[in-house]
Amino acid sequence: MVKVFISADMEGATGVAVGAHVGSDSSDYGRMRKLLTADINAAIRGAMAGGATDFVVTDAHGKMTNILIEDLDRHARLFSGSNKPFAQMEGIGPEYAAAFFVAYHAREGTEDGLLNHTLLGNTVYEIRCNGRPFGETGINAALAGHFGVPVCLVTGDDKVAGEARELLGDIEAAQVKTSSERLVANLLPPAASSELIAARAQAAVERAGRGEIKPFQVPGPVQFEIDFKSTAGVKMACLFPTVEYLGSKSLRVRGDDYLAAFRQMWGTLIMVRACQSGAI
Template sequence: MRIMISADMEGATGVTWTADVEVGTEQWQRFRKMFTGDVNACVAGLFAGGATDVLVNEAHSSQRNILLEDLDTRARMLTGRHKPLSMMQGIDSGVDGVVFLGYHAAAGLDGVLSHTYLPNQITGVWLDGVRASEGRLNSALAAEHGVPVLLVTGDDLTCADAREYDPEAQAVAVKECVSRYAAICIPPAVTATMITDAARVGMKRAGRFAGSAGGHRIEVEFDAAHLAAAAAVVPTVELLDVRRVGFDAASMTDAMKAFKVVTAIASGAVEGSYG
């Protein structure tokens, strides 16, 4: 069984603050170790449950956060940016299951470091009319390729979100949200056991199924009018309101590629402290 881990950082053990996940800070260096520990705990559980190959796709920011020298030697790691499917690169390679590790709640909702792709400028994303976290978006992409979600880890609100878009996936809350920048955290020695046990159980669900083909619609709301106007320059992207754009795509794969373009253009339109 070949399994992929899509590894984000905001939902990792102990993370509660921007500096915990911002490349180059002292806090980031500290939490890289905890992040790598969460990944290793998951890898251990997957192999205990019958995995024969585990690919870890770095999915946070620079996508160069996990410490390769400390990674479980049974795993392989896809690191670095500018991957066509970004957080989900490798989902189309014939894997039998995927883990969403270190995920977080959606933009515009409560949750530790909640956001959707951009850290601050997006106030909401909707997939086919339903407000969507990165987990919901990535779950739809996995379903298109016939890949089950085995496990989701993050704060308690991330787990509640996962139960809505994929109630059969295992879920591990490594912290309890108090606010966007505060949480009740569990020590890594404890969360490691929780993650390993859930990953092992999650492997019972591994195995490809018939993919769900079909078109999708994504709408994105920004916190400023000029970001929506910048995104609407993209062909097929429609300006729906002063801060909202939308587009249709023939498949979820195409939808996520278009979404990546929209977020990249909007990010490039941010100007200084005014956004």
């Protein structure tokens, strides 16, 4: 059995160019859900040609209920819903030969990165892991790396492909669009993007099998510094004694290893967002 873990966001899906495409209240959302699911299926088809046999997919965008189960490849199992301790990586563990990041996007602040943001777009300005700015690619690749799993494929725009390769090295990238502004992309149609994704996914599994792509590992101790877009909720998060106040919009959390630090970071973000939305 060769298992592949797939974390599927939405901004980097075939066809997505603007925020309305990935918002569940938009009339275009239904089309984009189909295209996102087709991208995942293309990755599964390619990976199977490369020798993979089993797939776990985590829905990793917004309410995390975007992927159409009725259209999903029969070899996959899907984590759907958003109250996940591992967030965009729910289900990751040491049993996977490779991880894929499908429909990903560049981190907050990336010039011309399509729909660039980091985890919670309205809330987070920057996240630094041991001093280095991380987007979702880095944050989630290090979680896979904690379990010894290499991220071998990213799909999305040219900016996230560049971010992934800068951080993770020479991994496979299926660039299904080229962005020229945060809200403008030159898009491949699905007939072309599905072939590209499948080819890159096949290569990713074959290269993983040969041990050519190493896990991205952040050795402990690990600290996250988080800068927020607003002051709201930052002091409330510091009710937890493990959360350090750095300034009106900034705080720090630590862990002995990456997983411990990630848990602190994700829990803190959820707390701050809840305060900012007036939900508690």
